[in-house]
Structure formats: C-alpha cells, structure tokens
Amino acid sequence: MSLIELKNLSVAYGSNVVLRNVSLAISQGEILTIVGPNGSGKTTLFRALIGSVNPASGRITRKSDLNIGYVPQRLHIGTTLPITVERFLRIQRNSSWQSCVQALEKAGIRELAQKQVSDLSGGQFQRVMLASALLTQPNLLLLDEATQGLDQPGSADFYRQIEKVRKETNCAVVMISHELHVVMSASDRVICLNGHICCQGTPEIVTSDPEYRALFGTGTGGQLALYRHHHDHVHDENCDHDHSKISEQ
Amino acid sequence: MSLLDDFMVRAILAGIGVAIAAAPLGSFVVWRRMVYFGDATAHASILGVALSLALELSVFLGVVMVALAMAIAVTLLSRREYAMEILLGVLSYSALAFGLVAVSFISGVRIDLMAYLFGDILAVSQADLAVIWLGALAVVGLIAYRWKALLISTLSEELAHANKIDPKREQLILTLTLAITVALAIKVVGALLIAAMLIIPAAAARPISRTPEMMAVLAALIGASSALIGLCLAYVIDTPAGPSIVCVAAFSFAATNLVSLASKR
Numbered sequence: 001m002s003l004i005e006l007k008n009l010s011v012a013y014g015s016n017v018v019l020r021n022v023s024l025a026i027s028q029g030e031i032l033t034i035v036g037p038n039g040s041g042k043t044t045l046f047r048a049l050i051g052s053v054n055p056a057s058g059r060i061t062r063k064s065d066l067n068i069g070y071v072p073q074r075l076h077i078g079t080t081l082p083i084t085v086e087r088f089l090r091i092q093r094n095s096s097w098q099s100c101v102q103a104l105e106k107a108g109i110r111e112l113a114q115k116q117v118s119d120l121s122g123g124q125f126q127r128v129m130l131a132s133a134l135l136t137q138p139n140l141l142l143l144d145e146a147t148q149g150l151d152q153p154g155s156a157d158f159y160r161q162i163e164k165v166r167k168e169t170n171c172a173v174v175m176i177s178h179e180l181h182v183v184m185s186a187s188d189r190v191i192c193l194n195g196h197i198c199c200q201g202t203p204e205i206v207t208s209d210p211e212y213r214a215l216f217g218t219g220t221g222g223q224l225a226l227y228r229h230h231h232d233h234v235h236d237e238n239c240d241h242d243h244s245k246i247s248e249q
Numbered sequence: 250m251s252l253l254d255d256f257m258v259r260a261i262l263a264g265i266g267v268a269i270a271a272a273p274l275g276s277f278v279v280w281r282r283m284v285y286f287g288d289a290t291a292h293a294s295i296l297g298v299a300l301s302l303a304l305e306l307s308v309f310l311g312v313v314m315v316a317l318a319m320a321i322a323v324t325l326l327s328r329r330e331y332a333m334e335i336l337l338g339v340l341s342y343s344a345l346a347f348g349l350v351a352v353s354f355i356s357g358v359r360i361d362l363m364a365y366l367f368g369d370i371l372a373v374s375q376a377d378l379a380v381i382w383l384g385a386l387a388v389v390g391l392i393a394y395r396w397k398a399l400l401i402s403t404l405s406e407e408l409a410h411a412n413k414i415d416p417k418r419e420q421l422i423l424t425l426t427l428a429i430t431v432a433l434a435i436k437v438v439g440a441l442l443i444a445a446m447l448i449i450p451a452a453a454a455r456p457i458s459r460t461p462e463m464m465a466v467l468a469a470l471i472g473a474s475s476a477l478i479g480l481c482l483a484y485v486i487d488t489p490a491g492p493s494i495v496c497v498a499a500f501s502f503a504a505t506n507l508v509s510l511a512s513k514r
Contacts, residue, residue, distance in 0.1 A: 052410075075405045082458045085403075092412050110435040116459070247341060 002027045002090065003066050004049060004138050009058035011044050015038055017056070018044045020196045026140065031166060031173045031186060035206075036193035037215060042176045046070075046142055050176070069138030069171075071112050078117035085128055086113045090237045095135050106168065107131035108161050123154035127161065134165065142166070144174035155179060159186050180216060254370055257484065259363035261372040263381050264476025266423035267437045267446060270385035270430045272454075273392045273471035275447035277423055279455065280403050283454070284448055285334065286323050287427065293319035296349030298365050300354045309380055309432050319344060324424050368439035368491030370480070377436055379405050386431040388426045395422050398434035412418075423444060438491035445495045446472065452507075453502035456509035471501050492503055 002025040002034050011019040026032060034042050034164045047053040048060065050068055054207040080221070083091075089100050104110045107130045112120065120128065126146055132140060147155035165184060166173050175187075190206040192215065193199040277381035278287050287389070294312045301311025301352040326336060352362060364372070373381075392399065400414035434443045450472035451464065458464035479494030 070411065072407050072411070075407060077404055078282065080463060081400075081403060082455065083400075083461055083463055084459065087460065088404070091397060125462070166494060205495060227388065 001063055002061075003063050005061045006048065006060070007059040009048060009055045009060065011041070011048055012054055012056045018195065019048070019165045021058070022193075022197055023030070024191065024197070026172050026174060028139065028172055029170045030188045031175075032162075032189045032191065033187040033203075034174065034193055035178075035180060035212075036217070041196040042193055043144060046144055046174075046176065049142065063104065066140060067136055067138045069136060069141045071126070071133045071141070071143045072125065073123070073145045074148050075129070077125070078115055083117050084110075084113070085115050085117060085120070087239045088117050088128065089132055089135060092132065093135055099135060100131075101130075103131040103134040106134050106165055108164070111163060112237050121154075123150050126158055127149065130158075130165075132160065134169075137169070139169075141171050141173045143173065143177075145176050145178065147177070147179060160184030164185075179219075255374075257413060257480070259375065259378055260370045260480050260490065261394065261477055263370055263378055263437050263472045264480060266381040266385045267430075268376070268450065268476050269433045269469050270426075270433055271446045272389040272450060272472050273389060273465040274423065274426050274430055275400065275449075275451035275472075276454070276465045277392075277403060278447050279451045280461075284444065285337045286340065287444040287447045288462065289323050289337055289344065290316050290320045290427055291345035291431050291440050291469055292341045293435075294349070294435050294440045294443070295365060296344050296351060296420075297348075297432070298435070299348050299355065300349035302352070308435075309384075312432040312435055316431040317425065320424040320427050322422055343488075348440075355499050363491070364439070365435060366439045366441050367489060368437050368442065370437045370494075371491045372416065372445050373436060381437070382432050384429050388429050388433075389427055390488070391422060394455030395419060399423070400410045442491050449495065449498040449502050450475065453498065453505045455462060455505075458504050471505075 005024055005025040009019060009022045009024075010017060022045065029074075033059075034045065036042050044053060047054060050070060066131055078158055085104070086100055089095065089103065090097075095103075101110065101113065107127045109131065111122060111126045112124060112128070117125070117128070129146070141162075147158050150158065161177075165171065183249060187201065189201055190199065190203050191200040192209065192212045194215060198211040198215070199206055201209075261276055275287075278284060287340075293315050297312035297315030298308055300315060301308045303388035304311070323337060325338065349362070352365075361369070363369075398409075398414045399419050399422065400415055401412055402419040406416045406514070409419070430447070431443050434446055438446050441447040448466040454464045454467035454470050458467055476494050479497040482488060482497070484491040
C-alpha cells in the first residue's frame with residue numbers, strides 16, 4: 001500500500017483553482033521530485049499532503065502509520081536571538097537529548113549541537129532544518145526548495161545527505177526544486193506540475209516530454225524524445241496555462 | 250519614618266521594577282527587530298497623559314489605553330508586506346506632537362510637561378511604586394507563561410504554524426505587555442526614553458548571552474544596575490535622573506560589545 005494517495009484532487013483558494021485533478025501515489029522508499037514554474041501549485045500540493053489545506057474535491061488516503069517530516073523553504077532566523085542548535089531542535093517538540101543527537105547524526109551535523117544558530121552557514125542551517133524534520137522519525141520527508149540560496153557544492157552535499165537518509169531509514173522523499181539537473185539525477189520519479197500533472201515518469205521520460213520542454217526549455221535535458229509515456233490529458237485552445245511564456249525564463 | 254519614605258529608596262526600587270519588566274520584553278523587541286514598535290508606542294503615551302488629565306482618569310490607565318491602541322495599530326500596519334517605516338515614523342511623531350498640543354489645551358491643571366517627557370523618578374510615591382511592581386510582575390508573568398510559544402514564533406512564523414502556535418496571538422501578548430510597560434516607565438524615564446530602557450539593556454546583554462533566557466536575565470541585571478548607578482550619579486553630580494540611567498545603560502552596551510569584539514580576536 002502507498003504511504004499516501006491523492007485521487008482527482010482539486011484545491012482552490014476562493015475562486016482561484018490552484019490544483020486540478022491531481023492523482024498521485026507515493027510509496028515507501030522512493031524519491032519523487034516535483035518540478036514546475038512559479039505559481040504552478042507545488043507548495044499547495046505539499047500543503048494538501050500535510051493536510052493544512054482542504055481539497056475542493058477529490059480524495060486523500062493516508063496510511064495509518066504515515067509520519068511526515070517537513071523541511072520548509074529557507075527560513076530567515078534573525079541573528080539577534082542567541083540560541084544553540086540543540087535548543088533550537090528541542091524547543092519545538094520537547095525532544096530528548098538522545099533523539100536530538102540521533103537526528104543531528106542522521107543529518108550529518110553531530111558536531112554542530114552546541115553552536116549558535118546565528119553562526120551557521122546557509123548549508124549548515126538547512127541541515128539543522130533537516131535534523132528537525134527527522135526528529136519524529138518520519139517515513140515521508142517533504143523538502144520544499146530546501147537548497148534555495150545554497151551554492152552548487154552546498155546543494156549537491158545536501159542532496160547526498162538526503163540520499164543517505166533515505167538509504168538508512170527507507171523513508172519516501174518528495175522534493176520541490178528548481179535545480180533540475182541536480183534533483184533529476186537523484187530521483188526515481190519526476191512529476192512536472194503546472195496546475196495539473198503535465199507529465200510524470202522517470203527523469204529520462206520527463207525531460208524528453210514536449211510539455212516539460214515547453215516549460216523548461218531543452219537546455220537541461222538534452223535527450224531526444226525517444227521514450228514514450230502516457231499523457232493523461234489533452235491541451236486544447238481552452239488550456240489556460242501558457243507554456244511559451246514560461247519557457248523564456 | 251519607614252524606609253520607603255526616603256525618596257531615593259523609592260526611586261531606586263521604581264527604577265529596578267521598570268528594568269525588570271523591560272528586560273524580557275526588550276529582548277523580544279531586539280529579536281523581532283521592532284524598535285519602531287517600542288518608539289511609536291512610547292511616544293503615544295503623551296497623548297494618553299493628555300487624555301487622562303482631560304477626563305480626570307488615572308494617568309496609568311489613560312496611558313495604558315492609548316499605548317495599547319497605538320501598539321495594536323502598529324502591529325496591524327507592520328504586517329503589510331511593503332516597507333512601513335515611513336508611515337510608522339509619521340505615526341510615532343504625530344502621536345507625540347498631538348499629545349504635546351493636547352496637554353497644552355488642558356487649563357486649570359498646572360502640569361509639568363518635562364516630568365512626562367523625561368520622567369520624574371524622584372517624585373515616585375508609594376502608590377506609584379506599588380503600581381510599578383504589580384505591573385512589572387504582570388508583564389514578567391505573562392511573558393514567562395507564553396515563553397516557549399513566543400520564542401518559537403519569534404524564530405519563524407512558519408515554524409510557529411508548523412507547531413500549531415498562532416503567531417498573531419503571541420504578538421498580541423507582546424503588544425499588551427508593551428502598553429503596560431510604557432505606562433509603568435513614563436514616570437521613571439519619561440516618554441522620550443522609554444524605548445531606550447527596552448532596547449539598550451537587551452542589546453547590551455546580546456553579545457554575552459548564549460541562550461534567550463540568559464539574555465533576558467542579563468538584560469534585567471544590566472537595566473537594574475543602570476538604574477542604581479544612574480540614580481546615584483544623578484544624586485551626586487546633580488544630573489537629570491532618567492537620562493542618567495539611560496547613559497549608564499549605553500556605557501554597558503559599549504562595554505559588552507567591546508569585550509565580545511576583543512574576545513573574538
């Protein structure tokens with residue numbers, strides 16, 4: 001059984017329909033990446049997974065032992081508040097010192113426990129956020145543009161750590177990212193989202209999809225469209241997302 | 250003659266009471282970068298003084314009400330996305346100016362405006378002292394009660410939501426305690442220097458603190474000793490009391506920052 005399954009899910013904020021007819025199942029241990037332009041509903045999809053927005057229609061089925069760990073987009077923690085990494089982790093969930101150390105170890109930053117949060121680099125801080133998400137020993141880890149603002153080696157390191165965490169705990173990982181080339185190579189499956197699921201499949205399949213190419217250009221993938229996949233919808237004149245505009249970004 | 254008859258003792262106790270209330274609140278003001286928030290609310294207190302005199306209310310009550318109204322207005326405005334500094338500046342200084350004008354309209358009562366602008370700590374009565382200490386206990390108690398939720402929502406609003414804490418509610422607690430603190434402090438340091446008592450001890454404590462609690466406690470110690478030393482200075486070399494307290498706090502700010510700079514070398 002999948003950890004979580006969305007069936008024909010639609011989400012609207014007022015009259016603004018953000019997600020239409022999204023069906024998606026996430027199984028134990030897989031790494032799934034969601035790509036899509038700004039405003040395509042990626043974060044809303046996360047909120048639906050977490051359960052913080054109510055769907056307008058459709059169904060969400062969660063496995064009974066589903067436990068989600070969430071790494072949000074880079075937070076800005078002011079430097080004027082003196083607080084150690086350990087305290088920062090423990091204040092939110094009253095975790096024990098032991099589980100805090102375990103989470104730090106899994107995130108690869110055991111040595112930072114007594115450091116001041118204001119002294120951390122961007123990459124170190126994101127690992128602290130990862131440790132924070134790992135505190136509850138989740139079986140589904142959600143990463144929302146977790147490497148935004150990190151330099152390339154920094155974000156590559158971060159994704160290697162994620163890969164390690166997945167291996168050790170066999171949790172499923174769903175991530176939103178704009179760093180296509182980095183993320184795609186690490187993913188089992190990629191979903192290209194633009195209000196609806198444009199296409200999905202292995203990274204090779206998605207990068208060769210004409211819709212994906214219309215959204216992101218050909219620079220990132222490069223492969224020819226040799227693979228086939230099933231398109232779950234047809235674009236007619238009524239289609240309200242303008243692919244050509246986005247491809248110029 | 251009881252001990253509290255002595256005006257110096259009352260002044261010192263009043264100064265320490267205000268320093269204790271201002272310390273944890275001032276720490277949040279520094280952490281959340283809401284200096285303007287303290288400033289605007291403190292300036293509005295003059296308007297509160299005018300209102301109390303006109304309506305023959307207690308000054309404490311009038312100041313709390315007007316300060317609360319201003320603090321809520323500033324909180325609502327600061328939630329907007331675009332830069333609000335200009336509007337906040339306008340609000341802060343117009344509250345002060347309107348307050349000064351309004352006070353001048355009140356006839357019959359001869360009031361010493363300087364006392365409200367710069368404080369009149371040497372004239373603190375036993376009743377004032379009781380109000381200051383009860384108010385300080387209320388402020389410290391309220392902040393201690395919500396301490397964890399306040400800290401989490403100060404770290405990040407997003408973290409607060411993730412932990413099922415409403416950051417708006419926590420902000421309201423700071424707003425309320427700020428209004429009370431302003432009303433307590435007006436007699437001690439005066440409307441113009443209230444924000445200084447919030448910010449300077451907390452900022453002085455920052456470089457030598459490793460935890461939020463340590464910063465709040467050190468800020469209280471620095472604020473209280475500034476009150477003590479400042480008042481003694483004022484007594485010995487005959488300087489205005491409120492400003493002398495703030496001057497001592499400013500020296501401690503310079504000292505802790507220099508020490509921490511030197512130790513990092």
